[in-house]
């Protein structure tokens with residue numbers, strides 16, 4: 405298979421990894437380890453908090469070795485990436501030595517990417533870890549704060565809070581400046597509007613360039629879902645909406661642009677890597693439970709994933725390949741694209757599907773759209789709705 409960034413020719417029938425040339429590819433690396441499992445989490449992650457330091461180091465080192473080897477194989481012909489995102493799980497659980505080794509290994513595989521993001525949990529993102537990220541070429545640090553309120557964290561079954569959380573957020577802000585992104589959550593059991601406003605004010609006091617602000621969802625099968633079934637009270641749907649809208653207003657007043665469903669940024673600080681997902685640009689995902697999608701110039705695509713099993717990944721990663729036909733890729737392009745304020749990339753759309761967005765969905769655009777205002781119809785609808793609710 406040959407992917408060329410400009411032509412994007414591909415034959416999804418060919419096996420992956422044989423030839424791969426895509427100057428515009430991005431790389432996602434999944435680190436499926438956390439110290440402890442949070443009650444609301446349904447991501448694939450393995451708690452390592454109870455392992456002995458020796459066993460933990462062994463697992464982490466083996467996993468890093470496997471990730472680097474597989475990344476090298478996947479980037480066989482194009483050892484470069486537009487953006488890199490190391491997510492999890494909690495990459496900060498790798499510790500300073502682990503992230504150093506991973507970043508150094510990546511550096512030996514390809515030249516530095518334009519944007520390199522690492523996710524971190526304040527619980528494990530100590531000074532040594534943050535320094536190792538800074539020295540290793542990380543340009544964005546995404547810190548999963550969720551809330552600065554200890555009671556809210558307890559309600560989420562999440563460790564941390566208090567002085568360490570504040571100290572580590574301040575240290576990350578000092579090191580990464582506007583490259584800092586904070587995750588803040590609304591709809592937490594017991595959370596009042598005042599408490600949420602305090603969280604947002606506190607977050608804004610660090611002047612992060614980016615804030616992911618999203619509402620808690622109770623995923624079936626999680627400990628949180630069981631606690632709710634046993635009587636834990638959540639905000640009603642209306643109260644949760646009011647909370648989220650109040651948070652959104654506070655962020656906008658603070659100068660943050662609402663540029664994607666759950667994402668806000670200061671000017672020039674949008675997440676380039678995530679925009680590439682929303683615009684369905686090519687990316688590869690490597691790691692247990694990771695997934696990536698590459699689309700050819702003919703509008704057909706290939707999604708390659710790895711089963712969520714770190715042990716199997718260490719012993720020999722097995723790809724799960726899904727070929728995507730043009731109608732599937734077209735639908736995903738619209739679905740993902742209209743999460744983003746600018747909508748899908750019109751030039752990429754035309755190149756892949758041989759017609760403009762206006763030609764593909766004229767009736768919908770006529771119903772919803774204002775063709776002069778770029779292709780942001782669904783978002784316009786959502787934004788207008790939010791504004792109307794705000795009045």
Ligand code: SF4
Nearest residue numbers: 438441442445449493
């Ligand atoms: S730190 Fe993140 S990935 Fe890990 S258990 Fe908590 S929510 Fe899940």
